[in-house]
Amino acid sequence: MNKQPNDGIVVVLRRERRTNTVPYGTGIPDAVRDTVVAFPFNDKEATESILREHADTLAAVIIEPVMFSCGCLLPRDGYHELLRELTAELDVVLIWDEVMTGFRLGPHSAQGRFGVTPDMTTFAKVAGGGYQMAGFGGRRDIMEEIVPPEGDEEQTWDSSVFHGGTYNGHPTSAAAGLKAPELLESGDVYDHIERLGDKLFVGSQEVADVVGVAANVQHIGSMGQIYMTDHDIHSYRDTWHANEERFADWWLEAAGRGVVFGTPSQGERFFTTDSHTDGEIDHALEVAEEALSAVNHPYGD
Template sequence: MSIGNKTHENPHETLFRERTQNSREFNKHAASITPLGVESNVRSFAPYPFYVERANGSYVYDIDGNEYLDLLLALGPIILGHGHPEIRAAVKEQVDTADVTATPQPISIVFMEKVAEMTPSIETVRLANSGTEATMHAIRVARSYTGKNIIAKPEGGYAGAHDYALQSVFASEEALGPANHPNTVSYGTGIPDAVSDTVVAFPFNDEEATEEILREQADDLAAVLLEPVMFSCGCLMPQQGYHEFLRELTDELGVVLIWDEVMTGFRLGPGSAQGRFGVIPDMTTFAKVAGGGYQMAGFGGRREIMDEIIPPESDEERTWDSSVFHGGTYNGHPVSAAAGLKALEILESGNVYTHIERLGDRLFTGLQEVADDVGVAANVQHIGSMGQIYMTDHDIRYYRDTWHSNETQFADWWLEAAGRGVVFGTPSQGERFFTTDSHTDEEIDHALEVAEEALRAVDHPYED
């Protein structure tokens, strides 16, 4: 994640700076109100972020009046295009019906029924407000169900912004230690060492090392939490057989397998990644696409696991430590539920996936071809409508392979493209970008033209 402003000007920022004078001045004002002048660290980058005033279809428009072809798509939630008319209508109807009441509303139950109907692993489900909340609660339920404390997650994997998930997301090679037996390292300050002691990292795609680590921890291992495709470091695809191996191993060890489908949920098909890969986890977390552009998240799984949330019926058995607590004033917010329900109905009944995946193939295959033509070392990885371009010709099989990417060159390429009106995700090599249903062939072709211009501009990357 790239945060903060450089102290001197990078020549690849020139076009961006020329177009965004109002954003530059607004960033100075915003920084006096909130750290870095943004609502989330991920939204800050050098030299400064542009501030969006409105969005519609395939485009966002900044406070300088610039139009950008949007491939960031709110980091994933926008799968039908900004301001989809059916979702807007559903939201307006719900706004006129009821806002939040902290009493159950039918719209939220109907939404959960749709989630369970579409997601192979989910028998019962609860709602939350963000992917961070979803993984936090899923971990707690898994610990209660197993009576164990340790959580295993892949090195390089992001699973939310709570303390148990911010482990071994990113660190130096020295801190992370051996590739086949990585250390657990907190990402950022303010996280107690005691939390790190309850999380163990393993190398995604390395079956031998994964098995060794999980067996070592088996006596106190509650759950394995991972993204089915590691989009937390760009786009790291699972190797053939890895998920089947992990499913069998966790079954044998009595460990809850949690798939973090916050990014892939309802993006890789109506059955999410688990429907696409044919591997069924014990629990699943979801967010982003599920909300139709509004705040929505949740977690669910096998009924016997989710029943950990239910207090015992008798007064004698119902104590302060007899069940898992799950709560939240805004859980199942009716407006978000209405938006999410409409989005899932559209995704389930239409040809959205055919369209966005065809365009995804066109975009990401085209990016590789363009990079090869220009002569820039690049390795484009994608699945369906989402992917990333790594600025390296190194194979991308394990998390540490992504370290070969030239992050400076990638950030410069992003700035050159943004200066020409196309937003390829964020300037961070560890993010990714997407196609959406409102995109057209002509827009993808334009994106590829801009990508080529930007690649030619960074063929000899600037060194600060």
């Protein structure tokens, strides 16, 4: 059996595509583990079977619309459409974790790009121009749960969900949060970063093929990742075929030449920004090719 992380949980995937959950790290009580049921991303048959089996005890399904927590795992074959229909049928709240995709895959985030509306959504720093910022929203009937009821103050938190935060009113983050959407909607930001994203990631696949390094480049819009494998990337387990050591060596070779592609972990991702230029992307691809050649022929043979 192999371990699979899923937003703070390690999932054990058996051959029959059923799952167990175990704590991702120390300090997580078994009682918390017992409240979680995991299901395999992009596997529609297994997902439906698992959710139907546990429907009577499920409060919500929480998922990244694009699994950037393991590099860049894209939804396939109408997976989100099925999940939306299924959770609606089973009366289970569908929550999209758009911490990575929010406002980066378009002005309406991943849900606008895929045409799927979850019941709740979480956002993070992109909504504040990179400053400390987080937010969540959803259906009115769900959001009203955090509204304190009128009446006896001592009974307030017994009948509503407490919500608070240290930085909720931070003036810099709040100002950035108001301004960032204006800037995103006022210009050609998305056209620019996605055009450069296509150039960077498609070009990365091309240079890997030229050098002869097994690579599978996955991306959407301005974000993506290079998996050091020629295996198809359909599920998280497919990423296990990637050569993590080769990726780290390639990353270090590129960083030594002045270009940083995200982090040295294949479980992360990298992306283009509005400040990038065509010339910088051209240079990045030249360095990527040099670094790939270096790891493919470490001794210059």
